[in-house]
Amino acid sequence: MASTLQSIGEIGLLLAALTGTAQSQAVKAHDPGPRTGVSAGGPIDNLTPGELKLFNAGQATFAKVDTVSGDGLGPRMNFDSCGGCHAQPNVGGSGAKPNPQAQIIKRLGLKNTLPFFITENGPTREARFQKTSSGATDGGVHNLFTIVGAAGATGCQLTQPDFEANKRNMIFRIPTPVFGAGLIEQIRDTDILANLNKNASNAAKVVAAAAGQRPRHPILRQSRSTPITRKRTTTSP
Numbered sequence: 001m002a003s004t005l006q007s008i009g010e011i012g013l014l015l016a017a018l019t020g021t022a023q024s025q026a027v028k029a030h031d032p033g034p035r036t037g038v039s040a041g042g043p044i045d046n047l048t049p050g051e052l053k054l055f056n057a058g059q060a061t062f063a064k065v066d067t068v069s070g071d072g073l074g075p076r077m078n079f080d081s082c083g084g085c086h087a088q089p090n091v092g093g094s095g096a097k098p099n100p101q102a103q104i105i106k107r108l109g110l111k112n113t114l115p116f117f118i119t120e121n122g123p124t125r126e127a128r129f130q131k132t133s134s135g136a137t138d139g140g141v142h143n144l145f146t147i148v149g150a151a152g153a154t155g156c157q158l159t160q161p162d163f164e165a166n167k168r169n170m171i172f173r174i175p176t177p178v179f180g181a182g183l184i185e186q187i188r189d190t191d192i193l194a195n196l197n198k199n200a201s202n203a204a205k206v207v208a209a210a211a212g213q214r215p216r217h218p219i220l221r222q223s224r225s226t227p228i229t230r231k232r233t234t235t236s237p
């Protein structure tokens with residue numbers, strides 16, 4: 001017993017000594033913030049001319065600002081371009097500072113109220129509700145804005161969700177960078193299925209993917225309902 005206690009004491013001393021050394025030598029971890037000189041967001045090297053064309057088309061679509069009459073923006077929406085939310089450090093990335101969502105009401109002349117959790121210096125956000133008003137499981141994204149007041153939206157009277165009333169019912173999401181998503185997109189469906197057949201231990205995971213688990217992103221969910229059969233899209237550079 002005595003010897004055990006003694007060794008515990010020794011270990012304690014040793015740890016104290018090690019920690020002391022580590023503290024005096026190590027630099028304290030900190031968030032370096034946005035870094036300069038990054039090159040994310042461009043195409044990878046050695047693409048074929050066709051692939052480069054596809055990349056550029058995807059990037060342009062991603063950056064394009066949609067309008068009500070030209071593109072069918074709305075009637076509910078979180079922003080008017082993919083690239084507005086996926087912006088930092090480049091098109092396709094995460095939310096930028098200042099958050100452009102804070103300016104969209106003014107920019108489009110919307111008759112909307114800025115949700116309390118969208119601020120100039122806060123994160124770019126989507127809001128999911130945990131429960132519906134009747135208490136059932138929700139989980140879906142509830143769009144922040146409507147097109148009421150925008151050019152081309154004459155007659156639209158849609159009201160925004162009551163975010164204040166759902167203060168305790170909300171969970172927020174910030175934009176996931178989509179860098180590299182084009183590479184994942186290139187995996188052929190036949191390879192996914194071949195992998196399923198070859199590797200039984202992976203089967204459950206692959207079955208889930210092959211069965212077309214729907215993407216969580218509300219915008220993609222609308223356009224990509226069955227991933228296994230979908231063709232390459234130009235929306236994610």
Ligand code: HEC
Nearest residue numbers: 078079081082085126173174175176178215216217219235
């Ligand atoms: C209002 C801001 C906003 C806009 C506009 C937006 N996104 Fe996103 N995006 C997000 C957020 C937030 C997430 C994270 C979603 C989550 O975790 O639930 C995300 C995630 C994603 C993902 C990751 C995969 C996934 O399903 O979670 C992809 C791919 C993506 N967005 C593509 C797009 C494309 C393509 C567009 C335009 C058609 C777009 N985004 C427009 C905010 C936005």
